[in-house]
Amino acid sequence: MSGEEVLRAEGLRKVFPGVVALDGVDLSLRTGEVHVLLGENGAGKSTLIKILSGAYRPDGGLVRMDGRLVHPHSAGDAQRLGIATIYQEFNLVPQLTVAENLALGRPPRRFGFVDVARMERDAARLLDRVGVDVHPRTPVARLGIARMQMLEIAKALALHARVLIMDEPTAVLTTSEVAKLFTIVRQLRDEGVAIVFITHHLEEIAEIGDRVTVLRDGRSVAEVPANTRRDELVGLMVGRPIDQQYPRRPSPRGEPLLRVSGLTRAGAFDDVSFEVRAGEVVGVAGLVGAGRTEVARAVFGADRYDSGEVVVRGERLPPGDVHAAMEAGLGLVPEDRKGQGLVLGAGIGENLGLVTMRDATRAGFVDRTRLRTAAAQVAERLGIRMTGLDQEVRTLSGGNQQKVVIGKWLVADAHVLILDEPTRGIDVGAKVEIYQLVNALTDSGHAVLMISSDLPEVLGMSDRILVMARGRLVGELRATEATQDDVMALAVTEVEGSRAH
Template sequence: MTDHDISHRSDNGQSETISAAAAHLPILELRGLEKQYLGTHALKPADLAFKAGEIHAIVGENGAGKSTLIKLLTGVIPRTAGEILLRGEPVALTTPLEAIQHGINAVHQEVVLCPHLTVAANIFLGEEHRRFGLLQHRHMVREAQKILDDLGFVLPAHVLLSDLTIGQQQLIATARAATRGARFLIFDEPTAYLTREEAAQLFALIRRLQKSGVTIVYISHRMEEVFELADRVSILRDGRLVGTRNIDDTNENELISLMINRSIEQIYHKVPFTFGKTILETQALSGSGFENISISVREGEIVGLYGLIGAGRSEFVTTIFGRHPKSSGKIFWDGKEVNIERERDAIKLGIALAPESRRDQGLCLSLPVSLNLNLPIYKQLSRNLLISHREESRHADSQISDLRIKTASRSASAASLSGGNQQKIVIGKWLNHGAKLFIFDEPTVGVDVGTKAEIYRLFSTLLQNGAGIILISSYLPEVYELADTLHVFRRGQMVASHPHKTVTHEDILTQALGSASADTDTHN
């Protein structure tokens, strides 16, 4: 094999070599690919070619057609028109099994494995090792552990999948796909729930796969990841492919403009407000995962909390919300000391929490949009134990309209909506409640830049109406641009505080990471 050749796995699992010239030919090509539902043109006729061994990013707003494209390529849904060519030959791709047999696989944002089985059992699901008809579980655990170690994933193979974090489960799904001989691998928002360390492990694996000749399709709302990984990027808008660019020939401004027809300066929508009275104050508050935290939130103010995963930010706000008990310290509401022992106490005061995991903690996915939007106020909508369906519909329709929630109807299940629209439901239910302090924990994870802009504008509306906001985000540009006061957390402690844009990104990262220079942190 020469230095200009690329090795990859063939259909029978044997290593084979492809020339550098062949690597630049399309491994998969779309010609006029189209998908229509009743009344909806989810994907307009698209022509697109993917080169062998490239990392090809796909970007676009929620509803732009990205999910439809994934489902067409993985055989989940049938196409309405057009054709798909694999190495120049037409393929049907009518079932997921057929796609897998052709070497096409996907790692989805929401893990679709079996939480009640071990990590090893999930990796070998459908390809279990048996001897004399008996499952060789210990052998599979050893083999799975070798696979994980070889991939650079520091994870145990013998534990139940449910014992792992969502991010770790995502890495297991990646390991499963990578070891199945995939030559065309789709990643759909793979870092949404990953820590910085886990994301680094994933990126290292993606580059290894690319070097072995695997074509990677990388779908992400995080522009920095697109520019870090991709060779080319294609942009979808309103179900239409609007362009493909070499990554070296474009920039973030151009991509956002193509995605949503407005510039990046319009994304971080921030209107300055005159701060009012103090809504919430904590004095030396301590609890599980954090200690000695003192902050205040005023009317019209966004207080940002930044730090690495596990820094104690989420534990701090869930204690304020009554989900976990405090161990010491004080909480003041409107100047009076309060004892928040349960979530009900916090809600009664006027505190709302939009949690980090909207699917697990913020929504009833199988229930209708209207029910989710009205959950905190059903007592107000009821008389003599009977719910006023008229009022229920009125409140739900008002939020659907005001927040521009894209749903077939108020009776559609929350699970049927995109991630961005699900986040709007989580926010909308607290708007119905009329809360005074809004706590947003990672509010824009997995949503596109257009929906981000809408959420930021919603923040301004809340502030204008006299509310205060605590904003937790692991995405530094978000808290840096939006927070009036930014607190930096590290290892359960608040190590620095900064007024709006008074320090650099590098300063904040240094404090969050805890380098030698950060040991002399001061509160500005």
């Protein structure tokens, strides 16, 4: 049961060049409560939590803790006030050990020297609390994404925070890992911690939340109970009703544009065969580690394979040749959009022209006018929210960054587009816009191969579903007839001699 108010933000305002990020936002947090912060990408959630955590200074409004006016001007200030933040982008040092990361900036000392034994004991206790079975001396670089997420949570626990802000903590976790995280969140809530929980997964809100504050266009537009109906939450977020969450519109099927036969790489995937036809969306489902991303990268030429072949529009592609894949009309939107899909310090126009820059070069000179014209047309078509084509991509919301990653392949007119986790970390409004773009691609005779860990998305936006387990294709389902249980039954298949059919 929630208690007394520990933090209150009133009328917060923050302006960046050409953008009003926050325009009078209010938020109140109580002890022993999970307060969900909900809104589309670009609604102001990240700006709000960066003000609370000391990363930004507000241009207006105020923040109170226990009724006292506070001015956190750095992460250190916020931590001294009892505010800890777990960001979407991990704040870990890969070269250091787990224990060193957990004690970073405040290692225990004895006789003036770092007390390594105590540091490792403290780390072991924190790791046990979050349920991570890893030795404190393990370098962080060896950890997977999920373990890194739990390590960030352990870091926050080490601060004994009164207010804990969690930005998309479930985005990279499996179902079982989410359940483990929710157990920890409930324990913290029961201990009296006030928790801000940001998520795009609407089904999580009623399960973990107590209250919800909805932001839209930089303003707080509603505060409602966590058991509010999802369609009402969506309407508050986007300011309009969304009639259909997965608006898949079947298109006429044409000839096979992508044919993969017997693709094999030792230790990663084995004897993978499938085809994708013009006008078709083929979904690829499976558990984390099933080999889906590895197959996608091999098909695109980013990684080599031992045997098999990839044929795009009748042309056999040489293994490990990205340029040949692009020339044949194949595009890949990678799972890690920031690390692999974008040049964050470059402008929107430059990013949209990345794939076609070579074609627009004559005698060593780039036809920038041609590139900017094409980029402007695609940016308008996708509805990218921006101040102009020169705006740095790093300043865009996650949904708009994803539109840029997809947009560069539209500029290049890719005939087959591989989408790896295309809507991870994206709000419901931006998801629907991307789904509508998928429909437009298949309507125009293109083909889409969509890898997703979101089962409702796979079922709602695919025509056929391929299921992978342990590096093998173990089944194919018609999306209109399949259920989540059908997909999961195949995904947990113990692969022995079975083959896809």
